[in-house]
Amino acid sequence: MSLPDSLLVTLRSHFPEASLATGDAERLAYAYDNSRRNAKPDAVVFPTEHAQVEALVQACRAHQVSVIGRGRGTNTTGATVPVDGGVVVSFERMNRILRIDPDNRFAVVEPGVLNGDLQQALKPHGFFWPPDPSSAPWCSIGGNLACNSAGPRTVKYGSPRENTLGLRAVAGTGDGFRCGTYTSKGATGYDLTRLLIGSEGTLALITEATLKLTPKPTGLRTMRATYRDVGAAARAVARIMAQPVTPCALEFIDDVALKLARDYGGDVVPLAGAMLMVEVDGEPDTLAGAMEAVARAARGDGLEELRIAETVEETQALWSARKALSPAQRTISPNKINEDVVVPVSRLPELVDGIKQLSKKHDVLIVSFGHAGNGNLHVNLLPRDEAERERAHACLAEVFALVIALDGTLSGEHGIGLVKREFMPLALQPSTLQLMRNVKSAFDPDGILNPGKLLP
Template identity: 90%
Template structure:
C-alpha cells in the first residue's frame, strides 16, 4: 500500500520530524511482535498527545488507511502486526504518569507507561496496580488494557477489566471520547470501559487510563507442593480454591515442565509428577493462619512434599523452577506455540489429562504450566522441525476443541489477535459473533482499526 500524498502531508504537519517515520529500517522494527509474525507498515508515528491521535484517525479514515495501535510489542498472538500495511501508532512517547491519588485509590496514566515503572512509582505510597504479566518490566499499560493481560495475581485481585475505572480514547470515526468513572461504583449507561479492554485496538485507540489502585499487603508467604502426578495436583487446586483463603498466586507446573526446568536450572528444581507454587498475602497477624489454611487444602492423595519458605532466600529458591521455564523452552524450540486456555477450576484435571493424551497422539512435546487458580493454563507446544510443526498445528486445534468441551475459552490473557481468530467460531455462536461485528461497525464503521484481527 502507498499512502496518498494528502495523507503524507498531514502526517508531516501533525507530527514532528522525529515523530513520523517512513524509513524502511524503522518501519521494519514495528512490523512484528512477539508472535514472530511480521508485515511492513507504510509509516510509523509517535504521538505525544490525544489531539494528534484524533487528527491521525480522521485523516486515515478519509483515505481508508489502516491504523494499528502498538504498545511495546510483547504480544504473542500477532495483535499488533500490520497485516494490511497502513500506519502503526506507537504510544511509547505517551508515557507520563499524570496523577496518583492515594485518597481515592486511583492513578491516571498515558498508555505508554510501562507496567513496571508504574509499580515502582506506587510502591513508596503503599499501593500497586494488580495486573502483573510476566513481561511487566517492559510491557505498557496500553498493551495490558488492549489484551486484558493479567498475570499470577489475577486469582485474588482480578484482571485489567476489574482494575480500570475509566478511559479516554479515539474511535475509528476519529471522535475522541471518555468512558467510565473516577469512582469505584458507577451505574450510568453501558460499560464501554470494560468493552474496550481486551478489544485489541479494533474499536478505539486508548490515550489515557484511570486505574484502580490496591493497598500493598505488608507480608507474603510462599509455599511449594509437589505431587505424584498432574491429576493429584489439579485436584489440589480445586480444593485450595474451594476454601475461604484466596491465594494471591497459585501456579501449576507439570512433570514435563519440571524436567525441562531441572535440565536447565539444576538440582534445585524438584523432580515430581507436578508442582504447585502458592503464595498468600496479608497483614502479619493473619498471614500464618492463611498459610496454614492453604496448606491443609494442598494436602491430600498424591502429595509428596510441602515446603513453606521462611526467608526471602528460601522464597527465591522455591520459585527457581518457574523462573527457569521460559529460557529452558527456548533451548528446545524457537518455534514455540504458546497458548493460554482457560477452563473452570473443577475441570482442570480433565484438561491436564486431555493434553497428555493429545501430546502422545500427535507425538509433540507439550509443556503445561500457568495460573491454575483461575483455570488459566499456558499450553506450550514445542515443535523441533517442520514435521513436528505440522503435527503441532493439528494438535492445537484438538486442544482448543477439548477446552471448549470443558466449558472453557480460548484465551485468558494473551488475546486472540491474528493467530487465534480462525478458532473464534469454536468458542462463540454465530449470533454472538454477529453482535460483536455490529459493535465493531458502531465504533469503526470503515474498518480501519487493526483490520484482520480478533473477529473471524
C-alpha cells in the same frame, strides 16, 4: 502499498520531524511482535497527546488507510502486526503518569507507561496496580488494557477489566470520547470501559486510563507442593480454591515442564509428577493462619512434599523451577506455540489429562504450566522440525476443541490477535459473533482500526 502524498502531507503537519517515520529501518522495527509474525507498515507515528491521535484517525479514515495501535510489542498473538500495511501508532512517547490519588485509590496514566514503572511510582504511596504479566518490566499499560493481560495475581485481585475505572480514547470515526468514572461504583449507561479492554485496538485507541489501585500488603508467604502426578496436583488446586483464603498466586507446573527446568536449572528444581507454587499475602499477624489453611487444602492424596519458605532466600529457591522454564523451553524449540487456555477450576484435571493424551496422539512435546487458580493453563507445544510443526498445528485445533468441551475459553490473557482468530467460531456462536461485528461497525464504521484481528 505506499501512503498517498496528500495523507503524508497531513501527517507531517501533525507529526513533525522525528514523530513520523517512513524509512525502511524504522518501519521494520514496528513490523512484528512477540508472535514472530511480521508485516511492514507504511509509516509509524509517535503521538505525545490525545489531539494528535484524533487528527491521525480522521486523516486515515478520509483516505481509507489502516491504523494499528501498538504498545511495546510483547504480544504473542500477532495483534499488533500491520497485516494490511497502513500506519502504526506507537504510544511509547505518551508515557506520563498524570496523577496518583491515594485518597481515592486511583491513578491516571497515558498508555505508554510501562507496567513496571507504574508499580515503582506507586510503592511510596503504599499501593499497587494488580495486573502483573510476566513481561511487566517491558510491557505498557495500553498493551495490558488492549489484551486484558493479567498474570499470577489475577486469582485474587482480578484482571485489567476489574482494575480500571475509566478511559479516554479515539474511535475509528476519529471522535474522541471518555467512558467510565473516577469512582469505584457507577451505574450510568453501558460499560464501554470494560468493552474496550480486551478489544485489541479494533474499536478505539486508548489515550488515557484511570486505574483502580489496591493497598500493598506488607507480608507474603510462599509454599511449594509436589505431587505424584498432574491429576493429584489439579485436584489440589480445586481444594485450595474452594476454601475461604484466596492465594495471591497459585501456579501449576506439570512433570514435563519440571524435567525441562531441572535439565536447565539443576538440582534446585524438584523431580515430581507435578508442582504447585502458592503465595499468600496480607498483614504479618494473619499470614501464618492463612498459609496453614491453604496448606491443609493442598494436603491430600498424591502429595509428596510440602515446603513453606521462612526466608527471602528460601522463597527465591522455591521459585527457581518456574523461573527456569522459559529459557529451558527456548533451548528445545525456537518455534514454540504458546497458548493460554482457560477452563473452570474444577475441570483442570480433565484438561491436564486430555492434553497428555493429545501429546501422545500427535507425538508432540507439550509443556503445561500457568495460573491454575483461575483455571488458566499455558499450553506450550514445542515442535523441533517441520514435520513436528505440522503435527503441532493439528494438535492445537484438538486442544482448543477440548477446552471448549470443558466449558472453557480460548484465551485468558494473551488475546486472539491473528493466531487464534480462525478458532473464534469454536468458542462463540454465530449470533454472538454478529453482535460483535455490529459493535465493531458502530465504533469503526470503515474498518480501519487494526483490521484482520480478533473477529473471524
